[in-house]
Amino acid sequence: MALIFEVSEYQERLRKVKESMLRKGIQVLIVSDPANMNYLTGYDGWSFYVHQGLVIALDYDEPIWWGRGMDANGAKLTTWLKHDNIRPYADDYVQNVFKHPMSFVADILREMGWEKRHIGVEKDNYWFTGQCLDVLREELPQAKFHNATSLVNWIRTIKSPAEIKYIKEAAKVCEHVMKTAIDSIEVGRLESEAAANVYHAMIKGTDEFTGDHPAIFPIMPSNERTSAAHLGWKPDRKYAPGDIVLLELCGVRFRYHCPLSRTVYIGDPPKELKEIADVVIDGIAKTLDFIKPGVTAEEIEAKWREAISGSRVVKPSRLGYAFGLNYVPDWGEHTVSLRPGDKTIMKPGMTIHLMPGIWLDEFGFECSEPFLVTEKGCETFLNFPRKIFTK
Structure with missing residues (x-):
């Protein structure tokens, strides 16, 4: 046993x-x-x-x-x-x-x-x-x-200290996975090769913590495929100048996940993408500052909408969800959703993926933060720059 x-x-x-x-x-x-x-x-x-x-x-x-x-x-x-x-x-x-x-x-x-x-x-x-x-x-x-x-x-939904420890270890693996993905995106390289590197990093883990297979396959679309949520890589395609690549990845420890999303651009990002990124990243920071025990899921979503008001950014889908222990096809727990109408009260020990993914007609932008509700506020699981990564 x-x-x-x-x-x-x-x-x-x-x-x-x-x-x-x-x-x-x-x-x-x-x-x-x-x-x-x-x-x-x-x-x-x-x-x-x-x-x-x-x-x-x-x-x-x-x-x-x-x-x-x-x-x-x-x-x-x-x-x-x-x-x-x-x-x-x-x-x-x-x-x-x-x-x-x-x-x-x-x-x-x-x-x-x-x-x-x-x-x-x-x-x-x-x-x-x-x-x-x-x-x-x-x-x-x-x-x-x-x-x-x-x-x-x-x-x-409320994790024990032992569960939180495993999610924090998964976060360390996730940092390694995300860095591997970004480093693997190069002009002329097959998208499938980058995906293979990501899988290897997910399962091998770090020198400190081994990883495991994820509940969701690596979501890493490029170009116009970034306008849709949940698409994978295109197996026979090679990265090219001007590509935008979305990365929605994770680290795993004993079936406990820690997810993270970031965006990569090959070249100098266009003005529209940079403007969207600035709004989303600022909105994430303001929303995280608002979160503490006692506020509700819908109040968090309302704070996000307040933070991005006056911008071109619109997010009709939910802002985030509870995550943790799971098997395919989802690392979400199917409980808390950050959206209007969800009256769930935040309590210490809850783990939520703040995921303001933006998908437009021609391209998308992703930057997310998984967080833990603490006694006084919240803390993020990872220390990974919030920005467009350029290659």
């Missing part, structure tokens, strides 16, 4: 989840999000392409892990659970139109006497399908099902 946190920390997380379940009238919770599985048990395997999860009951001490038979030893190696609470299913449940793993989960609930309870499921995530719910309802007709989407995610 190789745990990266003390068992007492996992147990405290479980206690908070059960407290939330109790408030919501949920007696049994089925967890299918792999990040939530990791958060509560330590389970860390690339097995989420098949159905797997946890069953948590208010009156049962440990979560019950259930998953594919060949992954059971992975659960024994990476979790704090007793082996009796690791329940593998036979391989003929895998991608079989006549048999579904939720029937196996229903068998566990019947065995434990929980088949008539109020059961929470993560309805709106990537790993719980409509078929999952259909099978559970058919198998457990006397149960009452509740939407428990993001119940665990909201517990995750």
Whole structure:
């Protein structure tokens, strides 16, 4: 068993989840999000392409892990659970139109006497399908099902000191990754070669901290592709004079991410790009100065709009989001969003990616800062210049 946190920390997380379940009238919770599985048990395997999860009951001490038979030893190696609470299913449940793993989960609930309870499921995530719910309802007709989407995610928003330590280590890796990316952008070099260097830096890490694979692939579009969010590199293209390149990258430690965005220009940046950069960078500084415990997510976004008022910069999308522990396809936690209407109150231990990406019709500009809410304000995770990097 190789745990990266003390068992007492996992147990405290479980206690908070059960407290939330109790408030919501949920007696049994089925967890299918792999990040939530990791958060509560330590389970860390690339097995989420098949159905797997946890069953948590208010009156049962440990979560019950259930998953594919060949992954059971992975659960024994990476979790704090007793082996009796690791329940593998036979391989003929895998991608079989006549048999579904939720029937196996229903068998566990019947065995434990929980088949008539109020059961929470993560309805709106990537790993719980409509078929999952259909099978559970058919198998457990006397149960009452509740939407428990993001119940665990909201517990995750406030990080423990140990979690913050890993994010700070990921930040050191991220600094190395970003520097590698900027250094790799040269006239005549294949974009795919620069991307390969970035991947190498992400996984190798630094002399002090090794890295790992990211939840989001390196976002590093060039030229007109910078007008769209979330595009990658163009494999057969070489960098050329006058290129603008957006970099949205990260460092990773034990599945804990620290993201960062910057912009590179090959040559002398045009006036319009420099003007946008000046407004965004000034807006970031003023917004960070405003953040402290007690302000709300929407108030932070309003401060940003105030900071950029009178300029040409417009940002209709959200200004940022909570981040931390995750697996593909996202390092965000799917909870806090910096946007109008989000009344979430900032509390010490929250980690937010302030990401005022600007995408226009012909090009884009990105400069972001991940920050930690502290007792008196906030602190950024990285010390990386906010500017257009020129080559």
